[in-house]
Amino acid sequence: AAWEKQVRLSSTPRRTNGFSVLVTGAAGFVGSHCSLALKKRGDGVLGLDNFNNYYDPSLKRARQNLLSKHQVFIVKGDLNDGPLLTKLFDVVPFTHVLHLAAQAGVRYAMQNPQSYISSNIAGFVNLLEVAKAANPQPSIVWASSSSVYGLNTENPFSERDRTDQPASLYAATKKAGEEIAHTYNHIYGLSLTGLRFFTVYGPWGRPDMAYFFFTKDILQGKSIDIYKTHDQKEVARDFTYIDDVVKGCLGALDTAEKSTGSGEKKKGAAQLRVYNLGNTSPVPVGRLVSILEGLLSTKAKKHVITMPRNGDVPFTHANVTLAFKDFGYKPTTDLSTGLRKFVKWYISYYGIQSKTRKESQATGESG
Numbered sequence: 001a002a003w004e005k006q007v008r009l010s011s012t013p014r015r016t017n018g019f020s021v022l023v024t025g026a027a028g029f030v031g032s033h034c035s036l037a038l039k040k041r042g043d044g045v046l047g048l049d050n051f052n053n054y055y056d057p058s059l060k061r062a063r064q065n066l067l068s069k070h071q072v073f074i075v076k077g078d079l080n081d082g083p084l085l086t087k088l089f090d091v092v093p094f095t096h097v098l099h100l101a102a103q104a105g106v107r108y109a110m111q112n113p114q115s116y117i118s119s120n121i122a123g124f125v126n127l128l129e130v131a132k133a134a135n136p137q138p139s140i141v142w143a144s145s146s147s148v149y150g151l152n153t154e155n156p157f158s159e160r161d162r163t164d165q166p167a168s169l170y171a172a173t174k175k176a177g178e179e180i181a182h183t184y185n186h187i188y189g190l191s192l193t194g195l196r197f198f199t200v201y202g203p204w205g206r207p208d209m210a211y212f213f214f215t216k217d218i219l220q221g222k223s224i225d226i227y228k229t230h231d232q233k234e235v236a237r238d239f240t241y242i243d244d245v246v247k248g249c250l251g252a253l254d255t256a257e258k259s260t261g262s263g264e265k266k267k268g269a270a271q272l273r274v275y276n277l278g279n280t281s282p283v284p285v286g287r288l289v290s291i292l293e294g295l296l297s298t299k300a301k302k303h304v305i306t307m308p309r310n311g312d313v314p315f316t317h318a319n320v321t322l323a324f325k326d327f328g329y330k331p332t333t334d335l336s337t338g339l340r341k342f343v344k345w346y347i348s349y350y351g352i353q354s355k356t357r358k359e360s361q362a363t364g365e366s367g
Protein backbone atom coordinates (compact mmCIF):
# COMPACT_ATOMS: atom_id res chain seq x y z
CA ALA A 1 0.00 0.00 0.00
CA ALA A 2 1.00 3.65 -0.40
CA TRP A 3 1.11 3.96 3.39
CA GLU A 4 3.62 1.11 3.71
CA LYS A 5 5.77 2.55 0.97
CA GLN A 6 5.89 5.90 2.77
CA VAL A 7 6.71 4.20 6.07
CA ARG A 8 9.58 2.24 4.50
CA LEU A 9 10.95 5.22 2.59
CA SER A 10 10.97 7.48 5.63
CA SER A 11 12.70 4.94 7.86
CA THR A 12 15.40 3.77 5.44
CA PRO A 13 18.85 5.16 6.30
CA ARG A 14 20.82 6.99 3.63
CA ARG A 15 24.27 6.48 5.16
CA THR A 16 26.26 3.26 5.61
CA ASN A 17 25.40 1.59 8.91
CA GLY A 18 22.78 4.29 9.45
CA PHE A 19 20.07 3.79 12.04
CA SER A 20 16.42 3.17 11.44
CA VAL A 21 14.75 5.10 14.26
CA LEU A 22 11.15 5.18 15.41
CA VAL A 23 10.70 8.61 17.02
CA THR A 24 7.58 8.77 19.20
CA GLY A 25 6.28 12.28 19.87
CA ALA A 26 7.82 13.39 16.55
CA ALA A 27 5.32 16.23 16.14
CA GLY A 28 6.32 17.50 19.58
CA PHE A 29 8.97 20.04 20.49
CA VAL A 30 11.97 17.80 21.23
CA GLY A 31 10.79 15.06 18.85
CA SER A 32 10.61 17.30 15.80
CA HIS A 33 14.12 18.70 16.42
CA CYS A 34 15.62 15.23 16.97
CA SER A 35 13.87 13.78 13.91
CA LEU A 36 15.32 16.51 11.70
CA ALA A 37 18.82 16.11 13.13
CA LEU A 38 18.76 12.33 12.61
CA LYS A 39 17.44 12.65 9.06
CA LYS A 40 20.00 15.30 8.17
CA ARG A 41 22.89 13.04 9.14
CA GLY A 42 21.52 10.17 7.05
CA ASP A 43 19.54 8.04 9.46
CA GLY A 44 16.08 6.73 8.61
CA VAL A 45 13.32 8.23 10.76
CA LEU A 46 9.69 7.33 11.18
CA GLY A 47 7.59 9.49 13.47
CA LEU A 48 4.59 8.52 15.58
CA ASP A 49 2.33 11.08 17.25
CA ASN A 50 -1.32 11.28 18.26
CA PHE A 51 -1.48 15.08 17.67
CA ASN A 52 -3.45 15.56 20.88
CA ASN A 53 -4.73 19.00 21.84
CA TYR A 54 -2.89 19.47 25.15
CA TYR A 55 -1.52 22.55 23.38
CA ASP A 56 -2.31 24.09 19.99
CA PRO A 57 -2.34 21.17 17.49
CA SER A 58 -1.73 23.60 14.61
CA LEU A 59 1.82 24.05 15.95
CA LYS A 60 2.25 20.26 15.82
CA ARG A 61 0.99 20.24 12.23
CA ALA A 62 3.41 23.04 11.34
CA ARG A 63 6.29 20.98 12.74
CA GLN A 64 4.99 18.00 10.75
CA ASN A 65 5.01 20.12 7.56
CA LEU A 66 8.60 21.08 8.25
CA LEU A 67 9.57 17.43 8.72
CA SER A 68 7.75 16.31 5.58
CA LYS A 69 9.91 18.73 3.57
CA HIS A 70 12.83 16.63 4.78
CA GLN A 71 11.13 13.33 3.90
CA VAL A 72 10.27 12.47 7.49
CA PHE A 73 6.83 10.86 7.66
CA ILE A 74 4.76 10.93 10.85
CA VAL A 75 2.18 8.20 11.41
CA LYS A 76 -0.82 9.52 13.33
CA GLY A 77 -1.48 7.09 16.15
CA ASP A 78 -1.43 6.47 19.86
CA LEU A 79 1.18 4.69 21.99
CA ASN A 80 -1.65 2.59 23.39
CA ASP A 81 -2.60 1.23 19.95
CA GLY A 82 -0.83 -2.14 20.16
CA PRO A 83 -1.85 -3.44 16.70
CA LEU A 84 -0.58 -0.23 15.05
CA LEU A 85 2.79 -0.43 16.82
CA THR A 86 3.11 -4.12 15.97
CA LYS A 87 2.36 -3.34 12.34
CA LEU A 88 5.06 -0.64 12.26
CA PHE A 89 7.64 -3.11 13.65
CA ASP A 90 6.46 -5.72 11.11
CA VAL A 91 7.10 -3.32 8.23
CA VAL A 92 10.36 -1.80 9.54
CA PRO A 93 13.26 -3.51 11.38
CA PHE A 94 13.90 -0.51 13.64
CA THR A 95 17.40 -0.48 15.13
CA HIS A 96 16.44 2.22 17.66
CA VAL A 97 13.46 3.85 19.31
CA LEU A 98 13.71 7.43 20.51
CA HIS A 99 10.69 7.57 22.79
CA LEU A 100 9.65 11.15 23.48
CA ALA A 101 5.86 10.92 23.36
CA ALA A 102 4.36 11.67 26.76
CA GLN A 103 1.92 13.84 28.59
CA ALA A 104 4.32 16.62 29.56
CA GLY A 105 3.77 19.59 31.88
CA VAL A 106 3.99 19.62 35.64
CA ARG A 107 1.01 21.68 36.77
CA TYR A 108 -1.54 20.26 34.28
CA ALA A 109 -1.33 16.94 36.15
CA MET A 110 -3.70 18.38 38.74
CA GLN A 111 -6.29 19.01 36.01
CA ASN A 112 -6.01 15.79 34.03
CA PRO A 113 -4.22 13.11 36.06
CA GLN A 114 -5.49 10.23 33.89
CA SER A 115 -3.73 11.52 30.77
CA TYR A 116 -0.38 11.06 32.58
CA ILE A 117 -1.19 7.47 33.54
CA SER A 118 -2.42 6.69 30.04
CA SER A 119 0.53 8.06 28.04
CA ASN A 120 3.47 7.91 30.47
CA ILE A 121 2.75 4.57 32.12
CA ALA A 122 0.29 2.50 30.04
CA GLY A 123 1.61 3.86 26.72
CA PHE A 124 5.24 3.29 27.70
CA VAL A 125 4.49 -0.30 28.76
CA ASN A 126 2.64 -0.91 25.48
CA LEU A 127 5.65 0.32 23.50
CA LEU A 128 8.02 -1.88 25.53
CA GLU A 129 5.76 -4.91 25.00
CA VAL A 130 5.90 -4.41 21.24
CA ALA A 131 9.65 -3.68 21.26
CA LYS A 132 10.46 -6.78 23.31
CA ALA A 133 8.57 -8.95 20.78
CA ALA A 134 10.18 -7.32 17.74
CA ASN A 135 12.95 -9.02 15.80
CA PRO A 136 15.48 -7.43 15.93
CA GLN A 137 14.79 -5.87 19.31
CA PRO A 138 15.55 -2.15 19.06
CA SER A 139 17.72 -0.21 21.52
CA ILE A 140 15.53 2.29 23.30
CA VAL A 141 16.37 5.83 24.41
CA TRP A 142 13.54 7.55 26.23
CA ALA A 143 12.74 10.86 27.91
CA SER A 144 12.64 10.86 31.67
CA SER A 145 12.71 14.21 33.46
CA SER A 146 14.54 16.39 35.97
CA SER A 147 11.29 16.32 37.91
CA VAL A 148 12.20 12.84 39.24
CA TYR A 149 14.56 14.59 41.70
CA GLY A 150 11.49 16.15 43.28
CA LEU A 151 12.29 17.71 46.62
CA ASN A 152 15.89 16.38 46.61
CA THR A 153 18.08 19.15 48.03
CA GLU A 154 21.50 18.00 46.80
CA ASN A 155 22.88 20.77 44.62
CA PRO A 156 23.59 19.96 41.79
CA PHE A 157 21.56 16.80 41.10
CA SER A 158 23.52 13.64 40.25
CA GLU A 159 22.03 10.49 38.79
CA ARG A 160 22.51 8.60 42.05
CA ASP A 161 20.64 11.14 44.17
CA ARG A 162 17.35 10.16 45.75
CA THR A 163 14.27 10.21 43.54
CA ASP A 164 11.71 9.09 46.08
CA GLN A 165 10.07 12.47 46.75
CA PRO A 166 8.16 13.43 43.59
CA ALA A 167 6.28 16.73 43.89
CA SER A 168 3.79 16.11 41.07
CA LEU A 169 1.94 13.23 39.48
CA TYR A 170 3.91 14.00 36.29
CA ALA A 171 7.15 13.39 38.20
CA ALA A 172 5.72 10.20 39.70
CA THR A 173 4.88 8.83 36.23
CA LYS A 174 8.39 9.67 34.96
CA LYS A 175 9.92 7.95 37.98
CA ALA A 176 7.61 4.97 37.35
CA GLY A 177 8.92 4.89 33.77
CA GLU A 178 12.47 4.46 35.07
CA GLU A 179 11.41 1.53 37.24
CA ILE A 180 9.39 -0.05 34.44
CA ALA A 181 12.46 0.26 32.20
CA HIS A 182 14.46 -1.63 34.81
CA THR A 183 12.10 -4.58 34.66
CA TYR A 184 12.07 -4.79 30.84
CA ASN A 185 15.85 -4.60 30.79
CA HIS A 186 16.10 -7.30 33.45
CA ILE A 187 13.58 -9.76 32.06
CA TYR A 188 13.71 -9.25 28.29
CA GLY A 189 17.23 -7.93 27.71
CA LEU A 190 16.06 -4.64 26.22
CA SER A 191 18.78 -1.99 25.96
CA LEU A 192 17.36 1.11 27.63
CA THR A 193 18.71 4.62 28.18
CA GLY A 194 16.72 7.22 30.13
CA LEU A 195 17.45 10.92 29.67
CA ARG A 196 16.48 13.34 32.41
CA PHE A 197 15.90 16.59 30.49
CA PHE A 198 15.98 19.87 32.41
CA THR A 199 13.36 22.51 31.34
CA VAL A 200 14.13 22.51 27.61
CA TYR A 201 13.41 25.66 25.59
CA GLY A 202 13.95 27.06 22.10
CA PRO A 203 12.40 27.67 18.66
CA TRP A 204 9.30 25.54 17.91
CA GLY A 205 8.89 25.17 21.69
CA ARG A 206 5.90 24.35 23.84
CA PRO A 207 3.22 27.04 24.36
CA ASP A 208 2.42 25.65 27.82
CA MET A 209 5.89 26.46 29.14
CA ALA A 210 6.67 29.66 31.05
CA TYR A 211 9.27 31.20 28.70
CA PHE A 212 6.79 30.77 25.81
CA PHE A 213 3.65 32.23 27.37
CA PHE A 214 5.66 34.94 29.16
CA THR A 215 6.82 36.10 25.70
CA LYS A 216 3.26 36.09 24.41
CA ASP A 217 1.85 37.87 27.46
CA ILE A 218 4.60 40.50 27.60
CA LEU A 219 4.01 41.33 23.92
CA GLN A 220 0.25 41.56 24.52
CA GLY A 221 0.67 43.73 27.62
CA LYS A 222 -0.85 41.10 29.90
CA SER A 223 0.45 40.54 33.41
CA ILE A 224 2.54 37.47 34.24
CA ASP A 225 2.83 35.51 37.47
CA ILE A 226 6.30 34.95 38.90
CA TYR A 227 6.39 32.29 41.59
CA LYS A 228 8.48 32.67 44.74
CA THR A 229 8.96 29.88 47.26
CA HIS A 230 7.10 29.92 50.56
CA ASP A 231 10.16 31.40 52.26
CA GLN A 232 10.23 34.13 49.55
CA LYS A 233 13.25 32.74 47.73
CA GLU A 234 13.47 32.88 43.96
CA VAL A 235 12.53 29.75 42.04
CA ALA A 236 15.29 28.66 39.67
CA ARG A 237 15.51 26.32 36.69
CA ASP A 238 18.45 24.82 34.84
CA PHE A 239 16.98 25.97 31.48
CA THR A 240 18.53 23.89 28.68
CA TYR A 241 18.64 24.92 25.04
CA ILE A 242 17.08 22.54 22.52
CA ASP A 243 20.22 22.12 20.34
CA ASP A 244 22.17 20.92 23.37
CA VAL A 245 19.43 18.42 24.20
CA VAL A 246 19.36 17.17 20.59
CA LYS A 247 23.12 16.54 20.73
CA GLY A 248 22.60 14.64 23.98
CA CYS A 249 19.86 12.48 22.44
CA LEU A 250 22.02 11.63 19.42
CA GLY A 251 24.99 10.89 21.68
CA ALA A 252 22.85 8.52 23.75
CA LEU A 253 21.61 6.77 20.58
CA ASP A 254 25.17 6.49 19.21
CA THR A 255 26.47 4.83 22.39
CA ALA A 256 23.44 2.59 22.97
CA GLU A 257 24.36 -1.08 22.88
CA LYS A 258 22.21 -3.65 21.14
CA SER A 259 19.50 -5.39 23.07
CA THR A 260 20.47 -8.91 24.11
CA GLY A 261 16.99 -10.43 23.93
CA SER A 262 15.11 -12.32 21.22
CA GLY A 263 17.14 -13.78 18.43
CA GLU A 264 20.46 -12.48 19.77
CA LYS A 265 22.96 -15.09 20.91
CA LYS A 266 24.79 -12.66 23.19
CA LYS A 267 24.37 -13.58 26.85
CA GLY A 268 24.76 -11.36 29.87
CA ALA A 269 23.19 -8.14 30.99
CA ALA A 270 21.73 -5.69 28.50
CA GLN A 271 22.52 -2.03 28.89
CA LEU A 272 20.49 0.11 31.30
CA ARG A 273 21.53 3.76 31.74
CA VAL A 274 20.14 7.05 33.05
CA TYR A 275 21.67 10.48 32.36
CA ASN A 276 21.03 14.09 33.26
CA LEU A 277 20.82 16.37 30.21
CA GLY A 278 20.82 19.85 31.71
CA ASN A 279 22.67 23.13 31.33
CA THR A 280 24.53 23.08 34.68
CA SER A 281 23.62 26.67 35.52
CA PRO A 282 20.28 27.37 37.19
CA VAL A 283 18.68 30.76 36.55
CA PRO A 284 15.98 32.39 38.69
CA VAL A 285 12.66 32.89 36.92
CA GLY A 286 12.96 36.65 37.57
CA ARG A 287 16.16 36.70 35.51
CA LEU A 288 14.43 34.79 32.69
CA VAL A 289 11.81 37.54 32.64
CA SER A 290 14.35 40.37 32.56
CA ILE A 291 16.17 38.75 29.63
CA LEU A 292 12.84 38.54 27.77
CA GLU A 293 12.06 42.18 28.60
CA GLY A 294 15.36 43.17 27.02
CA LEU A 295 14.84 41.08 23.90
CA LEU A 296 11.27 42.32 23.45
CA SER A 297 12.06 45.94 24.41
CA THR A 298 8.97 45.82 26.59
CA LYS A 299 8.51 45.95 30.36
CA ALA A 300 6.59 43.03 31.79
CA LYS A 301 3.67 43.57 34.16
CA LYS A 302 4.98 41.36 36.93
CA HIS A 303 2.81 39.79 39.55
CA VAL A 304 4.94 38.04 42.16
CA ILE A 305 3.09 35.32 44.02
CA THR A 306 4.08 32.81 46.65
CA MET A 307 4.40 29.45 44.93
CA PRO A 308 1.13 27.61 45.12
CA ARG A 309 1.53 23.95 45.98
CA ASN A 310 1.09 22.98 42.33
CA GLY A 311 3.74 20.35 41.70
CA ASP A 312 6.63 22.78 41.14
CA VAL A 313 9.96 22.24 42.87
CA PRO A 314 12.04 25.17 44.20
CA PHE A 315 15.07 24.58 41.97
CA THR A 316 16.69 22.24 39.45
CA HIS A 317 20.41 21.98 38.73
CA ALA A 318 22.08 19.25 36.66
CA ASN A 319 25.43 17.63 37.14
CA VAL A 320 26.22 16.28 33.64
CA THR A 321 29.58 14.63 34.34
CA LEU A 322 28.24 11.18 33.46
CA ALA A 323 26.80 12.19 30.05
CA PHE A 324 30.06 14.01 29.30
CA LYS A 325 32.12 10.95 30.18
CA ASP A 326 29.98 8.52 28.17
CA PHE A 327 29.13 10.55 25.07
CA GLY A 328 30.79 13.94 25.33
CA TYR A 329 27.65 15.86 26.31
CA LYS A 330 28.57 19.49 26.89
CA PRO A 331 25.90 22.22 26.87
CA THR A 332 27.12 25.32 25.04
CA THR A 333 24.16 27.74 24.90
CA ASP A 334 23.52 30.18 27.73
CA LEU A 335 20.01 31.41 28.48
CA SER A 336 20.37 34.87 26.83
CA THR A 337 21.70 33.37 23.60
CA GLY A 338 19.05 30.66 23.52
CA LEU A 339 16.17 33.03 24.31
CA ARG A 340 17.37 35.39 21.58
CA LYS A 341 16.96 32.53 19.10
CA PHE A 342 13.57 31.63 20.55
CA VAL A 343 12.27 35.21 20.34
CA LYS A 344 13.50 35.50 16.77
CA TRP A 345 11.58 32.35 15.86
CA TYR A 346 8.50 33.43 17.86
CA ILE A 347 8.24 36.73 16.02
CA SER A 348 8.77 35.17 12.61
CA TYR A 349 6.17 32.49 13.36
CA TYR A 350 3.42 34.50 15.05
CA GLY A 351 4.19 38.04 13.93
CA ILE A 352 3.94 40.94 16.35
CA GLN A 353 2.13 44.27 16.68
CA SER A 354 3.86 46.71 14.31
CA LYS A 355 5.01 49.14 17.00
CA THR A 356 6.82 46.50 18.96
CA ARG A 357 8.26 44.99 15.80
CA LYS A 358 9.75 48.36 14.75
CA GLU A 359 11.21 48.84 18.21
CA SER A 360 12.74 45.40 18.35
CA GLN A 361 14.11 45.70 14.80
CA ALA A 362 15.74 48.96 15.82
CA THR A 363 17.62 47.11 18.55
CA GLY A 364 18.44 44.32 16.10
CA GLU A 365 16.77 41.68 18.21
CA SER A 366 14.02 40.36 15.99
CA GLY A 367 14.02 38.35 12.79
Ligand code: NAD
Nearest residue numbers: 025027028029030050051052078079101102143197199200
Ligand atom coordinates in the same frame (compact mmCIF):
# COMPACT_ATOMS: atom_id res chain seq x y z
P1 NAD B 1 5.63 17.78 23.54
O1 NAD B 1 4.33 17.74 24.25
O2 NAD B 1 5.92 18.92 22.63
O3 NAD B 1 5.85 16.43 22.72
C1 NAD B 1 5.24 15.20 23.05
C2 NAD B 1 4.48 14.70 21.82
O4 NAD B 1 3.95 13.42 22.12
C3 NAD B 1 3.31 15.60 21.44
O5 NAD B 1 3.41 15.99 20.08
C4 NAD B 1 2.08 14.73 21.68
O6 NAD B 1 1.07 14.95 20.70
C5 NAD B 1 2.65 13.32 21.60
N1 NAD B 1 1.92 12.36 22.44
C6 NAD B 1 1.54 12.52 23.73
N2 NAD B 1 0.92 11.42 24.17
C7 NAD B 1 0.91 10.54 23.14
C8 NAD B 1 0.40 9.22 22.99
N3 NAD B 1 -0.23 8.61 23.98
N4 NAD B 1 0.58 8.61 21.80
C9 NAD B 1 1.20 9.23 20.77
N5 NAD B 1 1.69 10.48 20.87
C10 NAD B 1 1.55 11.13 22.04
O7 NAD B 1 6.76 17.69 24.68
P2 NAD B 1 8.34 17.87 24.60
O8 NAD B 1 8.69 19.09 25.35
O9 NAD B 1 8.82 17.69 23.22
O10 NAD B 1 8.78 16.63 25.49
C11 NAD B 1 9.31 15.43 24.94
C12 NAD B 1 9.59 14.46 26.08
O11 NAD B 1 10.54 15.01 26.96
C13 NAD B 1 8.38 14.12 26.94
O12 NAD B 1 8.49 12.77 27.33
C14 NAD B 1 8.53 15.03 28.14
O13 NAD B 1 7.89 14.51 29.27
C15 NAD B 1 10.03 15.03 28.29
N6 NAD B 1 10.59 16.22 28.95
C16 NAD B 1 10.45 17.45 28.39
C17 NAD B 1 11.03 18.56 29.01
C18 NAD B 1 10.92 19.95 28.46
O14 NAD B 1 11.28 20.88 29.16
N7 NAD B 1 10.47 20.14 27.22
C19 NAD B 1 11.74 18.39 30.20
C20 NAD B 1 11.85 17.12 30.76
C21 NAD B 1 11.28 16.04 30.12
Ligand code: UGA
Nearest residue numbers: 104105106145146147197198199209210225226227235312
Ligand atom coordinates in the same frame (compact mmCIF):
# COMPACT_ATOMS: atom_id res chain seq x y z
C1 UGA C 1 9.40 21.72 32.40
C2 UGA C 1 8.48 20.95 31.45
O1 UGA C 1 7.24 21.62 31.29
C3 UGA C 1 8.20 19.56 31.96
O2 UGA C 1 7.50 18.84 30.96
C4 UGA C 1 9.51 18.92 32.25
O3 UGA C 1 9.42 17.62 32.65
C5 UGA C 1 10.30 19.71 33.27
O4 UGA C 1 10.56 20.96 32.69
C6 UGA C 1 11.61 19.07 33.63
O5 UGA C 1 12.65 19.70 33.63
O6 UGA C 1 11.60 17.88 33.95
P1 UGA C 1 8.96 23.39 34.37
O7 UGA C 1 10.37 23.51 34.83
O8 UGA C 1 7.87 23.51 35.38
O9 UGA C 1 8.71 22.00 33.61
O10 UGA C 1 8.78 24.43 33.17
P2 UGA C 1 7.85 25.72 33.04
O11 UGA C 1 6.44 25.32 33.09
O12 UGA C 1 8.31 26.44 31.83
O13 UGA C 1 8.22 26.57 34.33
C7 UGA C 1 9.50 27.16 34.49
C8 UGA C 1 9.57 27.91 35.79
O14 UGA C 1 8.68 29.03 35.74
C9 UGA C 1 9.18 27.10 37.02
O15 UGA C 1 10.08 27.39 38.05
C10 UGA C 1 7.80 27.61 37.40
O16 UGA C 1 7.60 27.58 38.78
C11 UGA C 1 7.87 29.04 36.92
N1 UGA C 1 6.55 29.62 36.54
C12 UGA C 1 5.71 28.93 35.73
C13 UGA C 1 6.21 30.88 36.99
O17 UGA C 1 6.98 31.53 37.73
N2 UGA C 1 5.02 31.40 36.60
C14 UGA C 1 4.15 30.74 35.79
O18 UGA C 1 3.07 31.29 35.48
C15 UGA C 1 4.51 29.47 35.34
